[in-house]
Amino acid sequence: MRKGNLLTFLILLGLVALLVLVPQLIGVRVVERIATALAISLVLVVGLQTFTGNSGILSFAHIGFMGIGAYVSAVLTIPVQMRGMALPDLYGVVKTLEVSPYLGMLIGGLAAALVAAVVSYPLMRLSDAPAVITSFALLVVLYTILNHWSAVTNGPRTLFGLPNATGLPLAGGVAAIVIMVALVFKESRIGMLLRASRDDERAAAALGASIPVLRWRAFILSALIAGVGGALWGHFVTSFSPKAFYLKETFVILGMLVIGGMNTVTGAVVGTFAVTLAFEGLRAFETSLNASGMFSEQVVGITEIVLALAMIGMMFLRPGGMFASTEIGPLLARRFTRTKS
């Protein structure tokens, strides 16, 4: 790793450490829950960055892989005596197999990666708009399957009974690992070739980069992280329905990545922090509006509208996001050396 990148990693790690430590000092339950959710979002957004940031192709399917991770882990970890109630039609062996939540998260991630490896290979030949459209279609298909495969997912109804295994330290730890993986991947041979293909597809191909294979590998890594993130989330909320893995969630994750800057890991991290904090503020505002009874009906959707406006505004002013092309480490290092000379 180059010097600047080490600095990047240390700064981002410091942010995650703050995220884990501050709520524990404050000791308020709500703050801790928000911080945990933020750490899980970090996993998801940085996971999306490993594919979208390096390949330059927007992927809408990410949340679908998050769903796979969450459901696979759920099916394997819901206590056996409860499972008969939650999922009565489950198939043979799985019915009695129970693993620890940590193993479940790992298997969830691997399952998502496996599905991604099988499904995505032909899609990686596409570029630009068709690539985005098919990833969008893939999201819809994954959602359709989650929503209708009643034997495994309990259909559109809520699946309950997951052991509560995700605490703030675990979520923060996974987020730190994922950030490291993303930084290393970005500087690896695959990552660099992929970024070359992002900047100029023809030139990279002419230099011998096999673009579909590169994209495919990044996509699998990204799906693996999404699966782990989904399982973490599942063990955090302990009950969920397929609705959680659809457009609304996709939009939030995408908003975080885009506002922060999708080409850099720093951007992904900073964007997640910024959007989560803004979101919590807006949600509190929405709740107080509803509680005050000012309007006859429930007020919904303000948070999404504000996020959408922020995304449009960011695209107008700085289409690359807050950190468009350089990570925080080299950025600081450059400024430091410049002032010295």
Add this chain to the structure above:
Amino acid sequence: MQTLIQFTIDVLSLGGAYALMALGLVIVYGILKLVNFAYGELIMVTGYGLFLVNGSGLPWIVMAAIAVCIAIATGIATDYVAFRPVRSKSVTAVLITSFAFSTILQNAALLFISPRPRNVPLPDFFSQTVEFAGVIVPARNLITIVASILLLVVFAWAMKKTVLGIAMRAAATQFRMARMLGVPANLIISSAFAISGFFAGVVALLWIGRIGSVTPGIGMEPLLVAFIATVIGGMRSLQGAVLGGFLLAFVNTGLNYTLPQQLLEFRDAFTFTLVILILLWRPDGLIRGPATGQRT
């Protein structure tokens, strides 16, 4: 024989609607090479337009015209809000702005109208059935077939013969060259969005005619249909969009007829598998159009 006629009518009516949806998406993509994610919301807006003018006492056809005009206006607004400011920047930027614009419209509908379905006024003949060659078919299916064929013919003629159509085709082939020869870029693009809005509006009337009510999420399925149809048919070609629409309708209807009940819920998954197979065979879709990446 009866099943065959029934099947043909089903495919043609669904395919006509699908083809119009796909065409509305491709007319913008063809010129700008940019995908309009807010396209489904044009259909939603038409539905709410119908809902809002409901009870005004106007004849239905006038209400429908007003609703289509709202869709056209929203289409042009999409250009101004989501496309024009970022047109020269990256493909991703426009994808995001149009996705964000679609979210704004949807949530505005949630916020200002209601998350619950709202009934829209429909003329009586939409719910009637007619007997055709020994098969009973809903009248709206025949209306869809007639309307879509009529629109496709008029559109094909307009693209070939009118000044605007020729200019649009020129812009879709070589945008920069077309501009140098005096084709006004912004006018062409706004016209493309207006036509896109018009197609969405007409499709919305036919689509909502099947359902009878409108919800904030109603544009989702038409958007997906348009996406898949255009990817199959070829993103850059207008003929490809029409072909993709009919092909998708054929596959969907075929699956409806042949799949057992418990697998029918997964129909989208089967359709998508087919899309992957087609893309493996032809990554550019069935019909290749002109290839340029210019939009400034």
